Amino acid sequence: MKSKISARTFLLTLSIAVAALFTACDKKPEGGASGGKKKLAYVTNGVDPFWNTAAAGVRAAEKKFGVECEVLMPPKGVVDQKRMVEGLLARGVDGIAISSIDPKNQIDLINEAASRCPLITHDSDAPESKRLCFVGMDNYKAGRAAGKLVKSALPQGGKVMIFVGRLEQLNSQQRRQGVIDELLDRPALTTGVTMKTDPNGFPLIGEKFTVLDTRTDNFDYARAKANAQDAMASVPDLACMVGLYAYNAPQCMEAAKEAGKIGTMKIVSFDEQEAVLQGIADGTVVGTISQQPYYYGFESVRILAGLANGDKSVLPKDGFLEVPIVEVTKANVEKFRVDLKKMQEAGK
Amino acid sequence: MKKLLGIFGLFVFIFVFTALRSPNFLSAYNLQNLVGWTSLFGIISIGAAFVIITGGIDLSIGSTVGLVGSLLSWLLMHKGWSEPAALLAVLAVSLLIGLSHGLLITKMRLQPFVVTLCGLLLYRGLARFVTDDESQGFGSAHDGLRRIAIGKLDVVGGFAVPVSVFIMVGIAVAAAIFLNRTIWGRYLLALGRNETAARYSGINTDRMKITAYVICSLLGGVGGILFSLNLNSIQPSGLGEFYELYAIAAAVLGGCSLRGGEGTILGVIIGTAVMRVLYNAINILGIPTHLEFAIIGTVILAGVIADELVKRIATKRRAVRALSGEP
Amino acid sequence: MNLPEPNARPLLEVRGLCKSFPGVRALRDVGLTLGCGEVLAVIGENGAGKSTLMKILAGVQEQDSGEILVNGETVRFPNVRAAEHAGIALIHQELNLADNLDIASNLFLGREPQRFGFVDRRRLYSDSLGLLAQVGLDCAPRTLVSALSPGRQQLVEIAKALGTNARVLIMDEPTSSLSRHETEQLYRVVKDLRSRGVSVVYISHRLGEVKELADRVLVLRDGANAGELQRGEITHDAMVRLMVGRDLGRHDRTARGHGTPVLEARGLRTAAHPRKPLDFSVCPGEIVGVAGLVGSGRTEMLQVLFGIDPTAGGEIRMNGRPVRIASPLDAIRAGMALVPEDRKQQGVILEMAVGQNTTLASLRRDARAGFLNRKREGEIAVQMTTQLRVKTPDLSQFVQFLSGGNQQKVALAKWLALEPRVLLLDEPTRGIDIGAKQEIYRLMEELAGRGVAILFVSSEMEEVLRMSDRTLVMHEGRITGELRRDELSEEAIMRLATAHTASAS
Incomplete structure (x- = not known):
């Protein structure tokens, strides 16, 4: 009995505290x-x-x-x-x-x-x-643009692996397909929900490029990093890693850095995380596709x-x-960074 | 040690199986990664084991990892704190978390499940609130500090051992000594089996339970520090999510009983290693990632069943021995 | 109803029953006969094979060899159903009722009367009334089992067995959790069943009960028949002699204990009876018994002394100095030890090794900076288990696999290593066999001889009469009287325990 009462008191106190918290936070201009x-x-x-x-x-x-x-x-x-x-x-x-x-x-x-x-x-x-x-x-177009970045970095071709948070989402499917189609020199598709995608889990072999697995991590950054590490371990001659979500390329960079492959491993990214922009400036990342x-x-x-x-x-x-998407490479990264800063400042 | 045979066998099986299927599995690089991750997850799993040994549970480990990881980089990068001050501060936070769990569970007599479930939500929310839900990271700063999570030490044979392994081994040895060589460890095991009898034997059971929760959260905090340093980019809403389940699974796989009173540190480490080898094997063997949860769930279940069978045989033997011992 | 002649033809006969478990022969050539309407008591020390015999009769286990005959025909019981079919039902020691269901649902669990595939509730309740009447239970069939006292639950179990048309009821320690009143009601039911031709096999440790109920007594020792006693031969001494295979010495002696009290309570109040202050003292070398009915506040008194429960006021003194006792650790530091009432829940840790149980209380004293002194721990474990003659294959054995008596010895051994000056014992011999009981009595005497003050609570009259130098009697939280050894008698205790006289002092 006694413990029940104290538990109730506790809950009461807690709910008052929570209510107070909400009122305190509710100072938005709405009012x-x-x-x-x-x-x-x-x-x-x-x-x-x-x-x-x-x-x-x-x-x-x-x-x-x-x-x-x-x-x-x-x-x-x-x-x-x-x-x-x-x-x-x-x-x-x-x-x-x-x-x-x-x-x-x-x-x-x-x-x-x-x-x-x-x-x-x-x-x-x-x-x-x-x-x-x-x-x-157009995510498919963006994917193809990323594919072009890969091609520019690896004119001789090589093995490529793709990393993404989740493959269930339409945008990741379209991006992935864009990358694959570009690397295998397939003709461009018009995007739609009914777009056919290549099944995952089988290597896709083109003339110069081989696109191996696409690994997912469910937004767990540690998994994202481990996926990149395991990719390098299981495919010693892996030439390029493409990160479809913003956080993927930074984790690929961390993994490559620890493996001593930073710079030699080609990394292509999406979006504009600071680590990636810095990487582009340093020459450790090929480039990124910004959706603005x-x-x-x-x-x-x-x-x-x-x-x-x-x-x-x-x-x-x-x-x-x-x-419009923007392809950010070493050539335009500094300007892009400045613009981004400006935009973010304007928003505050 | 006999109790660990089952899980160790499972570990060896997966290890050998993967090694035979893919030569790259045994490369120094892959093994380094493997022991590195095992160390990080091992540390939080040891913490979970302490609480499980008392017959309790801590569901807030992942959120503690997230809060501590986010706070650390926030304090260092946004608040400009010095490294020792920031480290001390986040460890103090995790200590306070454990202390409040312990007090609520022992003095208020609340159920561990409920208390730590609320903690799971609370600390995640706090992490997001404090950091304004913005991704944190160290950039290229604090490389010296980050060495404790990603640095490697060369040992003989060209095999570089990640620094985090030494941290984990240090913690594991200390934990094993605490559990097996001190009276407090014995008290924890005793009260996990039968709290009433332990209290009647003059053991301050409340204090011991609080200690277990403090150890758990503190190791969660250490894990949070190492995870954030290792990953460099930290998302307050995501860092450490579900890690409590990995930790609990590893502890159970390693022979801890959720009924309490049972568990060894070595077992927990092997349990963690099994989980990490599995994840690694799935990647190395190129098994599609959407199958991984199904595979891991199945293997954990198999491990627990094997463990239960081994235990049952042991119990039967003991019973027989007891009967024959009596004239 | 036609009353069958008792013992006319054996309803149940067992011949040459043998059963082995790995490493032990539980039954060797055991025989038994049971007539219609006969109450056969089966007694023996723990481990004598009673439970195994009963389990075989009820179809829980199968024999290795030997015959079971019902009405002269050989039968086999591969499962409980088969035994029930032959009219044999086991009433378990631990009650096997679903306490979230009502009485009627329990009575017909698994064989509910049906109508069109649904439970016929009307017939369920009307049939239940008939069964309840047979055991003299005046409860509505819709009463939840959880609302019943253990005694009434026992009666429901019996009614449930009668519902399967049982002709033989096997009762395993039926009174172990019953109050005195409930016990008497059970006696009435057993006698009533007997008069209606139902046979009862009655297993009990309580020889008084056996004397009261049994038509015949079968004694088992070490898994074999040790002898039988007919109605006229059933005496306490005869039963004990057959059970242990020797005579037990009677102890007559003068009171021990002298000098200044080592433990004193002044106006001590318990949370259960906060308005009733307790005053008493115990001298070194003295054995003080605390008698009284269950619920008279004896256990609460010990628990306050030992710091399990907080005091509601008053003072505890050790060697004349007041001590503050807020936890068991305080009590231990003051020189006390408590062997609690509920051995399995409070006294020992069942799933822990004998050795570790034995040293649990003394670890702290022998530790250096918190580190176990493993050498010393091993020595103490060996020394204490040898001294108390704990029967265990080795010290790593879990306590749960020991017999009740040996478990109790472990619960005691834990404290003796600390050499307490005051030993508090709560029902020290409950549920243990006679041999172990004698050993514990001997130990208490030996400790008293070494100057340890012993305060023990017991519900067994014989134990109090035999062991106490001085007896405190409690009634409803108050000490209603104190009896010196020369004043001690069963009648005197009962008078004070039921508070028929004006309370002393």
């Missing part, structure tokens, strides 16, 4: 702005520095278009994302931009949200839903702000606003 500013929401597919850059774009657009936009990063995939969207709908928002984690199976959720407020997708599209448009890039997430945030908010104010002309034709 005062209920008068005029439209409220928008920018939902990502996870927690990642990539999204911090996108958030910078959101902040810049907020100022420029006079709206308020909440950035929501679901830490635990589909379930968290659903919870967050439902919360938004319950509170009422004037527009949502969402990066769909599972495009095929989230259609109900996206359509429901789209029926209540203007909804667009960014980064990862859900083409079969009622979203108004998609802000993003800043513009994902900026453009999404621009379109949503227009829609919220009844301006349909902001919608791109074909429902697709392509944010």
Whole structure:
């Protein structure tokens, strides 16, 4: 009995503490702005520095278009994302931009949200839903661009391995296929959900390049690093590692550094982590494909702000606003870094 | 030692099997990686073992790793703390975590599962809050400090041993001495079997349990330091996720009983090694990664079943011996 | 109902039963006959083979050789079902009821009356009433088993067995967890069953019970028949003689203990009875018994003395000086030791080696800077187990595989290594066989002879009468009287224990 009472007291204290914590954190500008500013929401597919850059774009657009936009990063995939969207709908928002984690199976959720407020997708599209448009890039094209970087670094060809967090996501599948098709000199495809992908687990042999396995790590950085180490151990003549997610290439760099292969092992990256940019500047990384997430945030908010104010002309034709990719190599890395800094500063 | 035969056999089997299938498995480079990872996971698994020996559980190990790892680089890179100060601070944080677990479990009589489950959520949230959910990293700074996690020492035969191995071996030896050669270790084993009888024998069971939780969180903290130094880039929302399950699995695989009172440090290390060799073998043999959880789950289950069978035979023998011992 | 003539034709007969386990012969050529409506008591020391015999009769185990005959026909019991079919049911020592179900569901567990594939609840409850009436249990069949006292649960078990039309009930230590009142009710039920022609095989350590109930006594020793006693021959001494194979000496002596008290309690209060202060003292070399009914606060008193439970007030003095005892460790440092009531839960660690159990309390004293002194530990383990004659193949054996008596010796050995000045014993011989009991009595006397003060709680009248130099009697948390050796008698104790006289002092 006694312990029960004390447990209850403890819970009570805890809930008071938690409540206090929430009130303390709830000092966002929302409160005062209920008068005029439209409220928008920018939902990502996870927690990642990539999204911090996108958030910078959101902040810049907020100022420029006079709206308020909440950035929501679901830490635990589909379930968290659903919870967050439902919360938004319950509170009422004037527009949502969402990066769909599972495009095929989230259609109900996206359509429901789209029926209540203007909804667009960014980064990862859900083409079969009622979203108004998609802000993003062509991941397949980006993959091919990465393939070109590999080719430029290894004119003689060689063995290539790909590293990624998860292969279930459309963007990783498209990137991977782009890299493979470019290295095997296949003709370019037009992207779509129904795109055929090569099965994983079998070496794909082309004229010059052999694309070995694609290893996944489920966003565990230690696994990502171990995957890179194991790749070097099992394939002594591995020539190039391609990291499809932002954190993959930095872990490949760590592994190569410890193995004494930094510089000789060709590393191709996606996105713009500082370690990668430094690597490009130092010549230890061939290059990276930046999707310019800043513009994902900026453009999404621009379109949503227009829609919220009844301006349909902001919608791109074909429902697709392509944010151009940037190939960052030693030639343009310094300028890219400066621009990135500027963007991030502008967002603050 | 006999109790470890089953798990050691499993280890040898996987090791030999992989070595026969792929010559690269036995390369010095691969073995270095293998012992390096085994060391890091071994350290947190030893911590888990202490708590499991008392019959408790700690689900917050992964979050402790995440909080300590994130805090360390945040303090060093954002707050400009000196290395000793930052290390001391994060170790103090992990010590406090363990202490509060112990106090809540012994003095408030809360269940370990509940307390540490809340810890799992709380420390993860704290890590994300403090760092503003931004990725942390050391860049190219603190290379000296990072040597304790990624440095290697050359020993005879050209085989370079990762520094983290020495840390793990140091901790393991200290833990084994504590468990087997001190009265406190004996007390832990005794209270894990039967807390009431231990208390009736004059053992301060509450204090011993608190000690176990402190050791566990402290080793989680050491693990957090080493993981963050090793990986260089740290995501507060992701570092150490599920590591409590790896640690618990390794401890159980190594002969710890979740009922308490049973377990050896050597067993835990072998258990950890089995898990790491498995992950490594899956990569080296080119088995598709989406099969890895299924394979690892199956092997752990097989290991635990083998262990249970060995134990049952041993128990039967003991019983027979007891009967024949009586006139 | 037609009353069959007792012993007319054996309902159950066992001939030449043998059973071996690896390394031990549990039964050698054991024979037994049981007539209709007969109560046969089977007694013997622990390990004499009683349990094995009963398990074979109930189909839990199969014999290696030998015959079982029911109504003169040879039968085999490969499983419990087969035995039940032949009308033999075992009432387990540990109750085997699902305590989250109600009485009726337990009575018909696994053979529920059915209608269209569903449980016929109406018949379930009406049939239950009939069975409950047979054992004189006046509870609603819908009562949850967990709400019943152990005694009533025992009756439910018996009713359950009767529900399978059992003609032979095997009861294994049925009264071990029952109160006095419940025990008497059980006696009535057994006698009633006997009068209705149900036969009972009754296993017990309590010879008083056997004397009360048995028509005939079968004594087993070392897995073989040691003898039989007919109704007229059943006496305490005769049973003991057959069980141990020798006469036990009777001890008559003058009171020991002298000098100034080593342990004194002044106005000591327990949390269970905070308004009832306790005052008593124990002198060096004195054996003080604490008698009283179960629940009279005796165990609570020992636990407060030893620091298990916090005191609710009062003072404890050792050698005339007040000591603060907030934990067992304080008590140990003050020179006390406690062998608790529940051996398996409190006294020993079952899944730990004999050696490690023996040294658990003395480790701290012999350690240097926290490090075990393994040499000293080994010496103590050998010395104590030899001194107490603990029967174990070796010191690494788990305590759980020892007999109850040897487990109790281990629980004692743990403390003797510390050479306590005050030894607190709570039911020191509960559930152990006669041989081990004698050894523990001898040990208590030897320790007293060396000047150790002993305070022991016992529910066994004989034990108190035999061992105490002085007896404290408790009733509802109060010490209602103190009896010197020359005042000591069963009647005097019972008077004080039930508080029929005005409380002393």
